[in-house]
Amino acid sequence: ETGVTQSPTHLIKTRGQQVTLRCSSQSGHNTVSWYQQALGQGPQFIFQYYREEENGRGNFPPRFSGLQFPNYSSELNVNALELDDSALYLCASSPQTSETREFFGPGTRLTVL
Amino acid sequence: AQSVTQLDSHVSVSEGTPVLLRCNYSSSYSPSLFWYVQHPNKGLQLLLKYTSAATLVKGINGFEAEFKKSETSFHLTKPSAHMSDAAEYFCVVTLLGGSYIPTFGRGTSLIVHP
Numbered sequence: 340e341t342g343v344t345q346s347p348t349h350l351i352k353t354r355g356q357q358v359t360l361r362c363s364s365q366s367g368h369n370t371v372s373w374y375q376q377a378l379g380q381g382p383q384f385i386f387q388y389y390r391e392e393e394n395g396r397g398n399f400p401p402r403f404s405g406l407q408f409p410n411y412s413s414e415l416n417v418n419a420l421e422l423d424d425s426a427l428y429l430c431a432s433s434p435q436t437s438e439t440r441e442f443f444g445p446g447t448r449l450t451v452l
Numbered sequence: 453a454q455s456v457t458q459l460d461s462h463v464s465v466s467e468g469t470p471v472l473l474r475c476n477y478s479s480s481y482s483p484s485l486f487w488y489v490q491h492p493n494k495g496l497q498l499l500l501k502y503t504s505a506a507t508l509v510k511g512i513n514g515f516e517a518e519f520k521k522s523e524t525s526f527h528l529t530k531p532s533a534h535m536s537d538a539a540e541y542f543c544v545v546t547l548l549g550g551s552y553i554p555t556f557g558r559g560t561s562l563i564v565h566p
Contacts, residue, residue: 343495372552381542381556382496395552429496440486443496 343432343444351450352420360415360447362430370394371413372441373405374429382429388413417449425451454479456545458557466565471530473560475517475543478524485526486544487517490559496542502526513537538564 344363352358364371370389374382384397388407402418411432417424427448431441459474477483487499500511507519517528526543540561546554 374556379559381558383556384554387552397553431496440498440501443488445493445495 345444362413364411364432368432376427456557464563473528477545488542490540
């Protein structure tokens, strides 16, 4: 059974650019969540996708957007990058929504210069 | 609205001694509560969760937590620390049965001395 995978592992961008991060969910999981973890902080929930629809959203501006594909993989897109967007971006998948356990990927480290 | 406060940013124990990581929560409705562990360069791993069943929840690796509604607490304990327990621990609250918008605490770094 393959776990949650994310790509790329590291990424460097400059302010104002756009970035796309990718996540493959664990086999059999139809729900994907994205989190931002700044250095020394706990993860902050960005949004969740369930069967290709956004199912919940945290307190992030619209320049953070996402997609979920029919195979349940997902993308996180961030436009107009700001220095404060530098963080570890975590993807997690689960077999259903709500309070079930999530399985986390190793994350993508984004640095914005 | 919901929030979670991890009362200690760092906890230091000796191997073989008990571990107590404290978490208080605030929630307008019945909460679901979780503890996750994050080892360096590894993904977050679920230790245990509370979802309105037994108030004493047993998790993996000998950890357990007790839901105390009157104290709005969900402290994580382990009778005897092991060197491999050294990691970052996160307490998480979300609404039971509601929209899934989890709130993570800032984390507690557990340091285990030999």
